[in-house]
Amino acid sequence: MKIEYDKYFPYREYRDGQIELIEKVMDTILNGENIILRAPSGFGKTITVLTAIIPILEKLEDNRVIWLCRTHRENNRVIEEIKKIKNIPNTINAITLEARTKMCIKSLDKDLKKDHEAFSILCSELRRQRRCEYYDKKKIEGIEIPQVCGVKELIEICEKNNVCPYEVAKREASIRRILIANYNYMLIPQIMKTLNLKLKNSILIVDEAHNLPEIAANMEMEKITIRGLEETIIEMEREDLIQEIEIIEQLMKIIVKESNVEVVIEKDRLKRAIEEVCGNLSDIALKLITEGDRIRHRLAKEGKKPISHIHHLGKFLKKFQSIVEKEEYAVFSGNSEMWIECFDPSNILRKIYGTFNATISMSGTIDEKYGELIGIQKYKYVKTTYTNSKNILPIIVENVSTDYEERSLEMYQKINEYIFILSENTKMGIGVFTASYKVLEGLIEAGIKKLMKPIYIEEQNEDPRTSEWKIEAYKEKARNEGAIYLGVCGGRASEGEDFPGREMDIVLLVGIPFPEPSIRIDKKNEYYEKRFGEKGKLYSYILPAIWKASQAAGRAIRGHEDKGIVVYLDRRYKRYIDLLPEWLKPRKIIKEPEQLKEEVIFFFTP
Numbered sequence: 001m002k003i004e005y006d007k008y009f010p011y012r013e014y015r016d017g018q019i020e021l022i023e024k025v026m027d028t029i030l031n032g033e034n035i036i037l038r039a040p041s042g043f044g045k046t047i048t049v050l051t052a053i054i055p056i057l058e059k060l061e062d063n064r065v066i067w068l069c070r071t072h073r074e075n076n077r078v079i080e081e082i083k084k085i086k087n088i089p090n091t092i093n094a095i096t097l098e099a100r101t102k103m104c105i106k107s108l109d110k111d112l113k114k115d116h117e118a119f120s121i122l123c124s125e126l127r128r129q130r131r132c133e134y135y136d137k138k139k140i141e142g143i144e145i146p147q148v149c150g151v152k153e154l155i156e157i158c159e160k161n162n163v164c165p166y167e168v169a170k171r172e173a174s175i176r177r178i179l180i181a182n183y184n185y186m187l188i189p190q191i192m193k194t195l196n197l198k199l200k201n202s203i204l205i206v207d208e209a210h211n212l213p214e215i216a217a218n219m220e221m222e223k224i225t226i227r228g229l230e231e232t233i234i235e236m237e238r239e240d241l242i243q244e245i246e247i248i249e250q251l252m253k254i255i256v257k258e259s260n261v262e263v264v265i266e267k268d269r270l271k272r273a274i275e276e277v278c279g280n281l282s283d284i285a286l287k288l289i290t291e292g293d294r295i296r297h298r299l300a301k302e303g304k305k306p307i308s309h310i311h312h313l314g315k316f317l318k319k320f321q322s323i324v325e326k327e328e329y330a331v332f333s334g335n336s337e338m339w340i341e342c343f344d345p346s347n348i349l350r351k352i353y354g355t356f357n358a359t360i361s362m363s364g365t366i367d368e369k370y371g372e373l374i375g376i377q378k379y380k381y382v383k384t385t386y387t388n389s390k391n392i393l394p395i396i397v398e399n400v401s402t403d404y405e406e407r408s409l410e411m412y413q414k415i416n417e418y419i420f421i422l423s424e425n426t427k428m429g430i431g432v433f434t435a436s437y438k439v440l441e442g443l444i445e446a447g448i449k450k451l452m453k454p455i456y457i458e459e460q461n462e463d464p465r466t467s468e469w470k471i472e473a474y475k476e477k478a479r480n481e482g483a484i485y486l487g488v489c490g491g492r493a494s495e496g497e498d499f500p501g502r503e504m505d506i507v508l509l510v511g512i513p514f515p516e517p518s519i520r521i522d523k524k525n526e527y528y529e530k531r532f533g534e535k536g537k538l539y540s541y542i543l544p545a546i547w548k549a550s551q552a553a554g555r556a557i558r559g560h561e562d563k564g565i566v567v568y569l570d571r572r573y574k575r576y577i578d579l580l581p582e583w584l585k586p587r588k589i590i591k592e593p594e595q596l597k598e599e600v601i602f603f604f605t606p
Contacts, residue, residue, distance in 0.1 A: 003026060003055045003056060003059055004055060005022055005026065005051050005052060005054070005055045007086060007087050008050075008051050008054045008055060008085050008086055008087060008088070009047075009051045009086065010047065010084040010085055010086050011047075015043065015044055016385075017039075017043065017384040017385065018043075018044060018048045018051075020384075021037070021039070021045075021048050021049075021052075021382065021384055022048055022051050022052045023052075024380075024382050025037075025048075025049055025052035025053070025360065026052045026055075026056060028358060028360070028380060029052070029053065029056055029203055029357075029358045029360075030056065031358075032357050032358050033358055033378070033379070033380060034353065034358070034359045034360075034361070034371070034376050034378060034379035034380070035358075035359070035360050035361070035379065035380045035381075035382055036209075036361050036362075036366060036367075036368060036370050036371050036379050036380070036381045036382070037049075037360060037361065037362040037363075037382050037383075037384075038362075038363060038364065038365065038366055038367060038381075038382070038383040038384070038581065039362065039364060039383070039384040040364050040384065040385075040554070040557070040581060040583045041364050041554035041555075041556075041557040041558055042557045042558060042562060043364075043384055045362055045364075045384075046077065046078060046081045046207075047081050047084065047085075049205065049360060049362065050081055050082060050085060051085070053065055053203065053205075054085055054088060054089075054092060056203075057091075057092050057177050057178075058089045058091065058092060060201070061091065062200075062201045063177075063201045063202065063203060063357070064176070064177045064178065064179070064201070064202050064203070065177065065178045065179070065202070065203045065204075065205060066179050066181070066185075066186070066197070066199070066202055066203070066204050066205070066356075067178060067179065067180045067181075067205045067207065068180075068181060068182065068183050068185065068186055068204070068205065068206050068207060068212075069180065069181075069182060069183075069207045069208065070182065070183060070207070070208050070211045070215070070495065070496060071182070071492070071495075071496035072098055072102070072151070072182070073496050073497065074207055074208065074496055075096045075098070075150075075151070075180045075181065075182065076096065076150055076151070076152070077498075078096075078180045078207070079094065079096055079148060079149075079150040079180060080150070082094050082148050082178065083148050088147070088148070090147070091177070092147075092177045092178065093147045093148065093149075093172075093176045093177055093178070094147075094148045094149070094176060094177065094178035094179070094180065095145075095148075095149050095154070095169060095172045095173060095176045095178075095179060095180070096149070096150050096151045096154075096169075096180045096181070097169045097170070097173050097179060097180070097181045097185065097195075098151050098169075098181070098182070099116060099182075100116070100119065100120060100123060100166045101113040101114070101116055101119050102151070103151065103154075103155060103164075103165040103166040103169065104119075104123070104164075104165075104166065105134060105155065105158065105159055105164070105165060106126075106132060106133075106134060108122075109305070111305075112305055115305075115307070118296070118305055118306050118307050121296050121297065121300050121306040122300045122305075122306055124300075125297065125300035125301055125306075129301075132164070133162065134158075134162060134163055134164040135164050135167065136162075136163060139161065139162070139163040140163055140164065140167045140168055140171060141171070143157070143158065143161055143163055143168050145157055145168065145172065149172075151165075151169075154168065154169060170194070170195060173195050173197065174195060174196045174197060174198075179197075183206075183211070183212060183215050183216070184215075184219065186204075186352050187215070187216055187219050187348070187352070188219070199355045199356060200357070201357050202355075202356050202357060203356060203357060203358050203359070203360070204352075204353065204356040204358070204359040204360070205359075205360045205362070206359070206360070206361045206362070207362060207363075208362075208363050208495065208496075208551075209361035209362055209363045209366055209370065210363045210365050210366045210370070210544075210547040210548070210551065211495070212349065212361075212374070213345055213346075213349070213373060213374055213544070214544065216342075216345035216348055216349055217341075217342040217343070217344070217345045220319075220329070220340070220341075220342035220345065220348070221339060221340060221341055221342065222315060222316045222319040222320070222339065222340045223316070223337055223338070223339040223340075224251065224255075224312070224313060224316050224337070224338050224339075225336055225337045225338075226252065226255060226257070226336040226337070227336070228309055228312065228313075229248045229251060229252060229255075229309075229313070231309045232248055232309035232310055232312075232313050233245055233248055235295070235308065235309050235310050236248075236310060239291065239295065239310070241291065241310070243278075244278065244284070244287075244288065244310075246277040246278065247274060247277055247278050247284065247313075247317075248313070249277075250273050250274060250276070250277050251274075251338065253273075254270065254273060254333065254338070255333050255336060255337065255338045256333040256334045256335075256336075257335075257336050258334065258335070259334070259335040259336075261334050261335075262332060262333070262334035262335075262518055262519050262520065263332065263333055263334060263519065264330060264331070264332060264519060264523060265331040265332065265333050265338065267320075267323075267324050267329075267330075267331055268324070270320070270331060271320075271321075271324055274317070281317060281320070281321045282318075282321050284314075284317060285314050285315075285317035285318040285320075285321055286314070286318070287314070288310050288311065288313055288314030288317065289311055289314035289315065289318060290314075291308075291310050291311075291314075292308035292309075292310040292311020292312070292313075292314050293308075293311060295308040295310060295311065296308045296311060316340070319340055320340060323340060323342075327527065327530075328342060328343050328344040328345075328346075328347070328527060329341065329342050329343070330343065330520075330523055332519070332520055341520060343523070343524045343527045343528070343540070344527065344528070344531070345374075346373065346374050346375030347375065349374040349375055349376075350374065350375035350376060353374070353376050359376075361374075363547070363551075364550065364551065364554050364581065365546075365547040365550040365551055365554075365581055366547060367381065367383070368381035369538075369539065369543060372532075372539075373539050373543070385582060385583070389583060391557070391561070391562065391563045391564070392556065392557055392563070392564050392565070392566065392583060392584075393564075393565045393566070393587060393588065393599065393603050394553070394565075394566040394567075394568065394580075394584050394585060394586045394587060394588075395565065395566070395567050395568065395586060395587070395588040395589070395590060395596065395599060396568045396571065396573050396574060396586040396588070396589045396590070397418060397567060397568065397569050397570075397571070397589075397590055397591070397596070398571040398574065398589055398590070398591055399414070399571070399591045399592075400414055400415050400418075400569050400570060400571065401511070401570050401571050401572055402415075402434075402435055402439050402442075402510060402511030402512075402570055403570075403572060404516075404517060407439075407442060409442075409445065409446055411442075412442040412443055412445065412446035413446045413447070415443065415446070415510055415569055416443060416446050416447060416448050417593045418508065418567070418569060418593050418596055419432060419443075419448060419451070419484070419508060420450075420451065420593075421593040421594070421596060421597045422506060422508075422596065422597070422600060423451045423452055423453045423482075423484060424452055425597050425600075425601070426482060426505075426506070426600060426601075426604075427481060427482040428478070428482050428502065428505040428506055428604075429474070429475070429478025429479070429482065429483060429485075429499065429502055429503045429504040429505055429506075430453070430478075430482070430483070430484045430485070430504070430505070430506045430507075430508065431484075431485050431487070431493070431494075431499070431504045431506070431507045431508070431552070431555050431556070432448075432484060432485065432486045432487070432507075432508045432510060433487055433488060433489045433491070433493075433494045433507065433508070433509055433510065433549075433552040433555075434486070434487070434488050434489065434510040434511060435488070435489060435510065435511030435512055435513045435514065435570075436488060436511070436513065436516065437460045437488055438516065439488075439510055439511050440457075440458075440486060440487075440488055443486070443510065444457070448486065451484060453481075453482050453483055453484050454474075454477045454481075454483045454484070455483070455484045455485075455486060456470050456471075456473060456474040456477075456483065456484070456485050456486065457486045457487075458470070458485070458486060458487035458488060458491055458492070458493060462492075464492075467492050467493075471485070471492070471493055471497060475499065475503045478499075478502065478503045478504065479501070479502055479503060485504070488513070489509065489513035489548045489549050489551070489552045490513060490548045490551075490552075493555070494548075494551060494552035494555065495548075495551045495552070497555070498558045499555050499556075499558055500558045500562065501562070504555050504556055504558075504564070505556065505563065505564055505565065505604070506556060506564065506565045506566075506567065506600065507552060507553050507555050507556040507564065507565070507566050507567070508567045508569055509549050509552060509553060509566070509567065509568050509569060509570070509573075510569045510570070511569070511570050512545050512546070512549055512570055512572055512573065512576075513545045513548045513549055514541060514542075514545045515541070515545075521541070524540050524541075525537050525540050525541055527540070528540035528541075542576065542579070543579065546576055546579045546580065549573075550580060550581055550584055553566040553584050554584075557583075563603070563604065565599070565600055565603060566584060567596065568586060573586065574586075574589075
């Protein structure tokens with residue numbers, strides 16, 4: 001079937017490789033296949049994929065697209081790209097859906113809006129009691145919104161009409177041809193059920209797909225703490241659940257209190273210990289969840305924050321009961337906590353991918369190994385090349401490393417010398433992305449704040465609004481007088497943010513973002529070696545770190561005409577050159593700060 005697409009492409013000319021990619025994406029969708037796509041920064045992969053899917057949606061009226069992103073900013077970017085499409089048919093509409101807490105316009109406690117589960121219960125109770133002035137079914141059904149609608153404009157429309165933005169978005173999500181949302185909308189079955197999404201004949205697009213395995217694994221985690229269990233005892237005594245306190249006493253005996261010790265808890269042993277005092281694990285988990293739900297709804301009716309430690313313990317035990325026999329899960333304890341961790345989410349992801357008619361997983365960094373990693377059996381791997389390679393210069397500095405055994409004040413001072421010399425001799429935006437917050441702290445202790453340029457430092461667990469303000473303040477300084485942004489690989493600025501033009505001409509990668517050594521990492525590597533043999537450590541440990549570093553490196557090139565330098569401040573990158581995308585493979589190796597200064601000045605001199 002030949003389908004015309006040219007009339008939808010919004011620009012005068014195609015970049016090299018875009019036509020070929022459009023046609024490959026169209027073939028993949030029409031044949032009901034999976035495609036893994038790697039396209040470098042500045043290629044224009046979003047508009048290219050949109051140009052491929054719009055004519056298909058016009059032709060095949062039963063098809064729809066679920067487009068998943070990691071961050072809200074990425075969601076908005078997709079909406080903005082859809083708005084650029086020429087001659088978009090009236091039958092094709094799009095909407096972004098975000099969390100209820102993000103879209104709520106009712107004046108409620110800010111802390112409550114940080115707890116999605118508690119907020120959802122309170123919201124449900126307010127609606128049931130008709131105490132929310134924005135929940136009006138007639139208004140929700142009658143509100144009209146644009147053909148292509150982002151969250152910001154939806155909220156503005158709903159505020160003017162005194163109607164709930166989330167309920168309007170939820171209504172539209174079930175009928176719009178393109179739905180843009182975050183990963184968790186596919187990863188949490190309850191959300192899918194609530195939205196009433198029909199996935200038959202649907203196309204799944206996973207943007208920045210290298211993030212998906214880690215996020216899917218993290219969402220499987222459940223945790224209990226000594227402090228939380230103490231609160232649970234108080235709640236049980238108040239609710240006259242004295243018999244169940246024995247479970248907590250058993251758990252407290254097993255949880256390791258020391259902060260510098262991390263141990264594996266044998267799952268069978270933990271199950272026996274619990275069932276010795278409470279009988280069947282499934283029964284007690286169900287009882288605690290039921291009691292906890294009763295408590296939460298009672299609190300919501302009273303206008304109080306609907307949280308229950310009993311419910312949380314029930315959730316933990318239910319999760320534990322479901323994974324006792326699964327080798328891809330393990331239980332750990334340390335620092336007065338016990339938690340369930342998922343090493344390998346491929347069973348979850350395989351099932352999700354299997355519900356769609358066709359899928360596209362795209363990123364600037366992934367390769368064909370991604371398909372095997374997430375467990376899909378059949379897929380096509382397509383990579384596009386960076387045709388403007390003269391515009392990017394990747395460099396390795398081989399006399400520094402953040403290898404765990406080499407970390408010292410002296411090493412961090414040596415790394416800072418490379419950053420200082422660029423700060424003193426350029427008026428550019430410079431991004432410094434470290435392997436971890438520990439490495440970032442090492443640079444601070446070694447005096448990086450003494451830089452002449454303004455420096456903006458990312459903090460761990462930073463409030464999103466603070467982070468956004470910091471990034472915008474950095475950009476303004478970078479465009480005018482030059483500035484430095486100090487963050488981590490995998491952080492907000494290193495992946496979900498664009499720095500076009502002069503906003504980040506140079507990216508320095510301080511170290512490789514491998515996880516810190518721990519028994520958890522050892523056990524994860526063991527599991528992957530069992531699953532993949534000699535490729536196990538590559539999949540569990542090395543590839544995710546290289547993909548994360550490559551994403552950060554890509555901040556230097558956000559447009560086709562951008563020029564940028566990427567500096568690998570760690571000699572270990574030499575071992576992994578073959579794993580880096582072609583456009584990020586180092587072309588220079590240096591040993592001294594002066595050499596770096598000369599390379600940068602020469603590269604940017606017209």
